[in-house]
Amino acid sequence: QVQLVESGGGVVQPGRSLRLSCAASGFTFSSYVMHWVRQAPGKGLEWVALISYDGSNKYYADSVKGRFTISRDSSKNTLYLQMNSLRPEDTAVYYCAQGGGNAESDAFNIWGQGTMVTVSS
């Protein structure tokens, strides 16, 4: 079945780095736009970044631009989020999500279960 499984979350000090992974299965990973979406504790959803189906285009929310990098490895069916210069306000559950197709405008069709990132000293 179609599945997304995130990993790599944890507790990290401000200013440090962390890399999240999202393992995809049950669909042709290389054909879909992929996203990262986060949710701070008790708060709403915030879109973080997207990467085109072939990895050629990447877009970011202003809140993470210049600090986070989205990437994908289609040989491993895996999506990544490299997070640098982490801040306490980056504390959230991070979800990966599959876009419904190969267009950046396709809605978030499938979601992973999320991985928690806590930025604290």
Add this chain to the structure above:
Amino acid sequence: QPALTQPASVSGSPGQSITISCSGTSNDIGGYNYVSWYQQRPDKAPKLMIYDVTRRPSGVSIRFSASKSGNTASLTISALQAEDEADYYCSSYTSSTTWVFGGGTKLTVL
């Protein structure tokens, strides 16, 4: 500050209908037919309920419908059931090739 504006909460009794509004701008909701709605139950991942303003994914109840007028989108849930109690989020594609969400609406079934 979320980019899209939703009411913080709505409520209704079983069997009734409720509508959740989602207000944006001409750079998002008003400029594209790429509005989607998500249901999130406590401690669960969001679930896609509506995409491309009005379309329902396979498996989503026909009790869920949606529309858009100008810069405002709306989600209507008819014949409310206890299982509909959840948080609902709207989202829109934007002119910057990014996505924005609303702040979320907590639906209480009385």
